[in-house]
Amino acid sequence: MTTIESYKTKSGVGVSAQRPDAVPKATGKFSFSSDLSSHNMLWGQTLRSPLPSARIKSIDFSEALAISGVHAILTANDVPGKNLFGLEHPDQPVLADDLIRYAGEPIALVAAEHPEIAANAINAIHVTFEELTPLTDAESAITADPIHPEGNVIRHLKIDHGDPSVTGDLVIEGTYEVGMQDQAFMGTESGMAVPSPDGSVDLYISTQWLHSDQNQIIEALDLPEDMVRLTLAGVGGAFGGREDVSMHVHLCMLALHTGRPVKMIYDRNESFLGHVHRHPAKIWYRHHATEDGQIVKVEGKIILDGGAYASTTSAALANACCFSTGPYRVPNAQIEGWGVRTNNPPCGAMRGFGNVQTCFAIEAQMDKVAKALGIDPVELRLINALEQGDTIITGQKITGAAPVKEVISSLADHPMPGPAENNLLARPGGTGRTTDQKHIKRGVGFAVSIKNLMFAEGFDDSSEALCQVEDGNVAIHTACVEVGQGFITLIHQIAEEVLGTSDITIIPADTSIGSAGSTSASRQTWMSGGAVLKACEAVVVKLIEQIFEDEGVKYENFNGTLVSEDGTKTIPVSEALKGRSFHEKIVHRHAPTFPLNNKGQGDAHVSFAFAAHRAVVDVDQELGLVRIIEIATSQDVGRILNPLQAVGQIEGGITQGLGLAVLEELVMKNGVIQNANFTDYLLPTALDTPPIEIAALIEEPEPGAPFGAKGIGEPPTISSTPAVVAAIRDATGIDLRRVPVRPEDIALE
Amino acid sequence: MPNDEQPHLNVNGKRLTIQKSWFGESLLFTLRERLGLYGSKNACEQGECGSCSIMLDETLVCACLVLTGSATGRDIKTIESLAPEGSLSTIQQAFIDTGAIQCGFCTPGLLITIKDFLDENTDPTELEIREAISGNLCRCTGYGRIVEAVRIASKTHDESQGAS
Ligand code: FES
Ligand code: FES
Numbered sequence: 001m002t003t004i005e006s007y008k009t010k011s012g013v014g015v016s017a018q019r020p021d022a023v024p025k026a027t028g029k030f031s032f033s034s035d036l037s038s039h040n041m042l043w044g045q046t047l048r049s050p051l052p053s054a055r056i057k058s059i060d061f062s063e064a065l066a067i068s069g070v071h072a073i074l075t076a077n078d079v080p081g082k083n084l085f086g087l088e089h090p091d092q093p094v095l096a097d098d099l100i101r102y103a104g105e106p107i108a109l110v111a112a113e114h115p116e117i118a119a120n121a122i123n124a125i126h127v128t129f130e131e132l133t134p135l136t137d138a139e140s141a142i143t144a145d146p147i148h149p150e151g152n153v154i155r156h157l158k159i160d161h162g163d164p165s166v167t168g169d170l171v172i173e174g175t176y177e178v179g180m181q182d183q184a185f186m187g188t189e190s191g192m193a194v195p196s197p198d199g200s201v202d203l204y205i206s207t208q209w210l211h212s213d214q215n216q217i218i219e220a221l222d223l224p225e226d227m228v229r230l231t232l233a234g235v236g237g238a239f240g241g242r243e244d245v246s247m248h249v250h251l252c253m254l255a256l257h258t259g260r261p262v263k264m265i266y267d268r269n270e271s272f273l274g275h276v277h278r279h280p281a282k283i284w285y286r287h288h289a290t291e292d293g294q295i296v297k298v299e300g301k302i303i304l305d306g307g308a309y310a311s312t313t314s315a316a317l318a319n320a321c322c323f324s325t326g327p328y329r330v331p332n333a334q335i336e337g338w339g340v341r342t343n344n345p346p347c348g349a350m351r352g353f354g355n356v357q358t359c360f361a362i363e364a365q366m367d368k369v370a371k372a373l374g375i376d377p378v379e380l381r382l383i384n385a386l387e388q389g390d391t392i393i394t395g396q397k398i399t400g401a402a403p404v405k406e407v408i409s410s411l412a413d414h415p416m417p418g419p420a421e422n423n424l425l426a427r428p429g430g431t432g433r434t435t436d437q438k439h440i441k442r443g444v445g446f447a448v449s450i451k452n453l454m455f456a457e458g459f460d461d462s463s464e465a466l467c468q469v470e471d472g473n474v475a476i477h478t479a480c481v482e483v484g485q486g487f488i489t490l491i492h493q494i495a496e497e498v499l500g501t502s503d504i505t506i507i508p509a510d511t512s513i514g515s516a517g518s519t520s521a522s523r524q525t526w527m528s529g530g531a532v533l534k535a536c537e538a539v540v541v542k543l544i545e546q547i548f549e550d551e552g553v554k555y556e557n558f559n560g561t562l563v564s565e566d567g568t569k570t571i572p573v574s575e576a577l578k579g580r581s582f583h584e585k586i587v588h589r590h591a592p593t594f595p596l597n598n599k600g601q602g603d604a605h606v607s608f609a610f611a612a613h614r615a616v617v618d619v620d621q622e623l624g625l626v627r628i629i630e631i632a633t634s635q636d637v638g639r640i641l642n643p644l645q646a647v648g649q650i651e652g653g654i655t656q657g658l659g660l661a662v663l664e665e666l667v668m669k670n671g672v673i674q675n676a677n678f679t680d681y682l683l684p685t686a687l688d689t690p691p692i693e694i695a696a697l698i699e700e701p702e703p704g705a706p707f708g709a710k711g712i713g714e715p716p717t718i719s720s721t722p723a724v725v726a727a728i729r730d731a732t733g734i735d736l737r738r739v740p741v742r743p744e745d746i747a748l749e
Numbered sequence: 750m751p752n753d754e755q756p757h758l759n760v761n762g763k764r765l766t767i768q769k770s771w772f773g774e775s776l777l778f779t780l781r782e783r784l785g786l787y788g789s790k791n792a793c794e795q796g797e798c799g800s801c802s803i804m805l806d807e808t809l810v811c812a813c814l815v816l817t818g819s820a821t822g823r824d825i826k827t828i829e830s831l832a833p834e835g836s837l838s839t840i841q842q843a844f845i846d847t848g849a850i851q852c853g854f855c856t857p858g859l860l861i862t863i864k865d866f867l868d869e870n871t872d873p874t875e876l877e878i879r880e881a882i883s884g885n886l887c888r889c890t891g892y893g894r895i896v897e898a899v900r901i902a903s904k905t906h907d908e909s910q911g912a913s
Contacts, residue, residue, distance in 0.1 A: 028788020
């Protein structure tokens with residue numbers, strides 16, 4: 001197990017600074033969005049459609065409204081503004097008015113004195129449906145009758161790179177499938193809306209992007225921006241699942257209608273219905289390779305099931321296609337992708353966004369190519385690994401750090417684990433004693449991934465930060481959402497680095513400052529970290545100017561200490577700030593990106609990060625049970641800003657990857673989720689999760705990135721999945737084409 | 750219907766009367782929404798995640814599965830009692846030092862579970878630790894730092910501290 005030394009250090013950049021919220025979180029005092037309460041508060045609940053496709057004939061809520069303690073029942077007719085919202089563009093009703101397009105679609109809202117009264121009221125609302133046949137197959141959706149006025153194809157993307165006539169000595173085909181994974185953050189959706197007498201509303205909510213929420217809410221409420229104020233409430237994990245609006249508009253509607261604060265907490269079942277999931281995918285590849293192992297062409301077709309509404313399907317498809325050939329040099333590629341609408345639950349962002357699906361398929365293909373050519377799988381990857389200066393299949397040249405070979409080699413060199421402990425807990429099947437050691441087969445799998453960092457395709461991506469000094473006291477304000485990743489630790493570290501003090505106040509994230517963009521796409525260290533850095537630096541520039549005016553001495557800042565030009569005087573910045581006040585607000589942007597053209601070519605991405613994973617598994621082939629023995633990794637991180645938090649991101653991300661490999665799937669039947677609860681949706685427990693070994697964190701600073709640091713949150717989730725599946729293939733010899741791998745996929749082969 | 754009887758609970762050493770608790774209300778709801786003890790969490794409310802773990806008469810339970818009525822007069826210890834105000838137990842300190850906390854939603858339940866575990870097992874192996882916490886789901890950390898925290902805490906754990 002990886003052990004991190006030097007837990008306690010001060011808080012500059014590069015050390016394992018302690019989370020500023022660690023003590024309140026360890027003592028139960030940290031306030032999550034579900035812990036909000038207010039005098040005179042009501043409880044809100046949502047009536048959702050049990051059917052995936054239907055027409056609403058009538059809604060009768062007279063009986064529900066008559067229940068004592070019920071204060072409001074609202075339907076589509078009560079939406080004050082546009083009855084539409086959506087993260088990329090508005091295409092989803094706030095409350096269904098006519099058509100139901102997925103099972104779980106909200107129809108009506110209740111506010112009541114107690115959650116049980118609200119639940120009784122929900123049960124007393126009578127909706128008459130005309131049931132329609134749901135469209136649930138993503139492939140047929142491309143040509144099927146539209147289920148939405150915008151049509152079924154949300155995006156069709158072609159990448160046409162190089163020479164299509166090239167063929168390889170070896171041609172390997174494969175089709176693959178990825179099931180629907182859920183973010184399953186521990187803190188379910190929750191929040192509270194508090195109305196004001198002037199008709200405005202304050203919303204306290206767990207989210208990933210306050211300003212995107214605000215923009216969608218004001219349209220639906222038909223209120224100006226200053227009348228809908230959002231403040232971040234404590235977030236219990238996110239992983240992409242809070243990027244879309246869930247209860248936001250509903251809460252505001254109920255609060256404005258009743259004139260009372262309204263709180264909502266989704267239970268786990270409703271949480272599964274109330275947020276987007278990872279896109280299920282069908283993928284076909286044909287790889288062409290030379291005899292000596294060079295990939296010369298890849299053909300691919302990718303279908304992502306977006307479910308009923310667009311959410312971020314378009315961007316996820318771009319990721320799936322742009323990186324459909326993996327972290328490899330592929331001179332010729334013909335890729336075609338579709339993101340489609342069906343009557344399945346809406347899908348959108350989840351950690352690894354679009355790259356997860358194709359990585360699973362590419363890495364399986366790479367193993368097949370290696371096997372057919374008799375080349376070691378690691379060697380094949382080294383032969384084809386991208387390097388700085390190479391061009392990816394969108395025609396974009398990699399100008400930043402690309403230590404792909406280092407990532408692969410350092411992991412390949414890492415020692416292998418020994419035999420499993422002689423303990424039933426360490427075996428597939430555990431204490432059930434379903435097998436004996438001699439029937440257990442071991443396998444090893446290796447996989448490599450590429451992930452783009454930050455938003456792409458010309459999106460104007462920015463973050464605003466304020467560094468405010470009042471009489472020497474420093475406060476920092478951004479709208480950057482802390483979801484658990486540790487951005488608030490980083491703010492302290494940056495302040496220490498520039499101002500020489502981590503004794504600062506963090507002003508709660510809200511919409512009174514400009515947007516920080518989303519806490520997603522591995523972007524906040526670069527974007528909001530960059531903004532905080534620049535704001536702090538701007539204060540120091542002003543400070544140095546003031547001192548020069550006062551004393552006529554020119555100073556320069558060295559990591560929080562001012563040194564006079566002649567080197568004779570030094571003064572800590574924090575000392576020099578005493579008695580002074582500053583207010584420096586800046587907006588930080590990354591280098592611009594550009595849209596893809598009609599051949600899928602263009603400099604659409606900012607930066608790339610790479611990771612490799614090696615999984616070792618023990619398999620009981622008779623029962624199809626898998627015990628993951630170890631996952632080891634090397635990752636390209638640019639620069640480590642906080643070793644302890646970096647390890648946390650890597651271990652957590654890998655665990656979500658192994659979840660997709662062998663456990664996690666929302667099982668669908670005719671458009672209805674069959675396992676929307678923690679009894680049947682299987683999350684990795686501490687026993688399912690093996691020790692995670694970090695072979696190497698490659699620090700090659702990224703040009704243009706604050707401190708040279710690359711985002712590290714997503715890569716761990718991407719290639720860990722194919723590594724585990726490759727290990728199971730290695731142990732069993734079974735050609736596993738679908739994740740998650742279920743026991744029957746192994747035992748009944 | 751509201752229940753007219755007024756049950757009382759002994760929570761963290763204090764006798765508390767519950768006004769108007771609902772028939773069928775879970776102990777978790779009562780602790781959180783009636784007594785304002787929000788430290789116990791509500792990730793699933795069906796006994797699968799351990800985020801609501803508390804001690805009920807010295808037994809580790811999921812507060813979401815206990816009816817408030819059935820806890821009347823019994824001793825309840827929650828995360829709020831793990832260390833005296835202003836101090837930290839060795840387990841809490843180990844969680845902070847090892848980076849075992851990210852979003853922190855699983856943390857209170859895990860701390861209660863681990864305290865109970867270390868009271869019984871002072872020198873656990875890694876597998877024993879993993880088994881002991883396997884009823885507590887964490888989505889953020891991948892458990893590595895948590896296991897490390899338990900290992901460190903086991904070296905210095907003092908049974909007399911906090912909830913037991
Ligand atoms: S909330 Fe009680 S076990 Fe999950
Ligand atoms: S730290 Fe977020 S669930 Fe454990």
